[in-house]
Each structure stands twice: as structure tokens, then as C-alpha cells.
Amino acid sequence: MRLVSYCILLLLSSVFSAGRAVALPPTQEIIFAINSPGSPPYLYFDAQSQSYQGVVVDFFASFAGEANLNVTYLDSSRARNELLLHQGKADMFLSGEEWLDDPNGFIFSKPLIQHDSYLYATTAFDGPFVPAESNGETVCTRFGYKYPVLQAAFENKEHPLIRVDSASQTLMALMLTKGRCDYAIMSEQNALSVLNKRQFCNNEFYQSPNIISSISLVLVIRAGRQELLPIINQYMAGFIRNGQLSRSIKRHSGEHQFPKLVCD
Numbered sequence: 001m002r003l004v005s006y007c008i009l010l011l012l013s014s015v016f017s018a019g020r021a022v023a024l025p026p027t028q029e030i031i032f033a034i035n036s037p038g039s040p041p042y043l044y045f046d047a048q049s050q051s052y053q054g055v056v057v058d059f060f061a062s063f064a065g066e067a068n069l070n071v072t073y074l075d076s077s078r079a080r081n082e083l084l085l086h087q088g089k090a091d092m093f094l095s096g097e098e099w100l101d102d103p104n105g106f107i108f109s110k111p112l113i114q115h116d117s118y119l120y121a122t123t124a125f126d127g128p129f130v131p132a133e134s135n136g137e138t139v140c141t142r143f144g145y146k147y148p149v150l151q152a153a154f155e156n157k158e159h160p161l162i163r164v165d166s167a168s169q170t171l172m173a174l175m176l177t178k179g180r181c182d183y184a185i186m187s188e189q190n191a192l193s194v195l196n197k198r199q200f201c202n203n204e205f206y207q208s209p210n211i212i213s214s215i216s217l218v219l220v221i222r223a224g225r226q227e228l229l230p231i232i233n234q235y236m237a238g239f240i241r242n243g244q245l246s247r248s249i250k251r252h253s254g255e256h257q258f259p260k261l262v263c264d
Helices: 002-022 055-061 078-086 148-155 169-177 188-194 228-241 244-253
Strands: 028-035 043-046 051-053 069-076 092-096 106-108 113-121 137-142 161-166 183-187 213-222
Touching: 028 055, 028 078, 028 228, 043 055, 055 069, 055 228, 055 244, 069 078, 078 092, 078 213, 113 169, 113 188, 137 169, 148 161, 148 213, 161 169, 169 183, 169 188, 183 188, 188 244, 213 228, 228 244
Parallel strands: 028 069, 028 092, 137 161, 137 183
Antiparallel strands: 043 051, 092 213, 106 213, 113 183, 113 213
């Protein structure tokens, strides 16, 4: 009788323990604003799957089930993202703190990825690019984006660097191939994804020998979602530590390098 009672107690204990183990926290709804149409490998619209893909999507997918998160991606623009957070219409977006118009009132995650920007051209560089020595060259840029390191050159009347805005990195690359600008500026990860697209198979692209700017990309979170910060930082540390971040970047950027030559 004692053995039966003991077995029943063990069984009940196991049931209750299992119930506690699978219990999920209340569902957390997150609205993530995107600089539409996004930019690979970070976050971009994939025409084939008709959904957003990229490092950010992979990051949230790595723990959404465990943390009971439901992430909705909202088409926006860099110019509107801050306003959407202030209005409570979105919860977060990916950015560098240096790019924000008003960083006060936001919460910042730990850095997710380092955003190293280079200049790209259709001919090889003679040496390092020095913005202060520019002389009327044109640079394809993304509309609404800030380029703090180049801003002084954009405003320099003696040695001007002329900014030519475009709606996406793909259009920037297209303008570069057509001679609409001398250079295009983008992060190395962006460039590896965009400049190796099939539509640019017959074009060559060269990377400047020097980094133009280096900025840590973080998740910018609205003040009203303070409870998300420790969760995001915890899982972000694991995402980076166990190699998921590097694998995600490689998957969305491809196995490429510069110079990018004409396809075989």
C-alpha cells in the first residue's frame, strides 16, 4: 500500500512539475518598425516568401516561442520610426544611436551587430578615401539616412562631396552602375547582399580600402516597453555567443567577398 501511495505521489509530482515547465509567460505583442523595404542582411522584404527576412527576424525567431513573443513588422521609414515610438504606435526598430534625431526618451539594447560602412565604386580605389579631400564627387546615399562622418564633406563648399539620395540600397547600386554617382556608401553586410544580386552579374564593384564609419546597431525601444529590455539582452547574448548571429549574417549575405567581379 505504501509503495502504491508513493508511486501515485511521484506521478502527481511529475504532472505538476511538467505543467510548471511548459507554462508560458503572457503573450508579449511587439510591433517592429522597418525602414521599408528594409536592407539585407538585417531586415528586408523577400519577394519569394512575401515576408520579411533577415538577422532581426532570425533573432526573434530564436526565442519567440520560449518567451511567448508575437512580433509584427510595420512598414515605415527612418524619418518616421522615432515618431511612431513616441506615439506608441510601434515598440522598437533597429538603428545606431548616432542616427537618431532625439535619442532621449528611448531605451537601447546591447549592440546586436557592428555596422562598418565603406564606399563602393565600379573601378578600383587608388588608396584610402579621405572625405575632406573630395572635389565634387557624387555619393549615392539612402534617403532619410544620416551619415555623420560624411556630413562635413557634404557641407564643404571648397571641397564638396555631393549627396545623391535614393530609396533603397538596390537603387543606389543601380545608379552607381549607370554613372549617376561616383560612389555608393553602405555597410559591408548590405553591400555583400545587394551588389551580388543577379541583376548586377555583369558589373564589377570595388570596396574602399578604409572603413568610412563604424557604428553599433542596437534595438531602439520605446520607454513604455522597459520590461522587454532584460529579455532582449539575455537572448541577444546567447544569439551572439552560440554563433547564430554569424550564421544568420552569412545566410542573408551569401558567401561573397570584394572586389566583386563579373560573373563566370
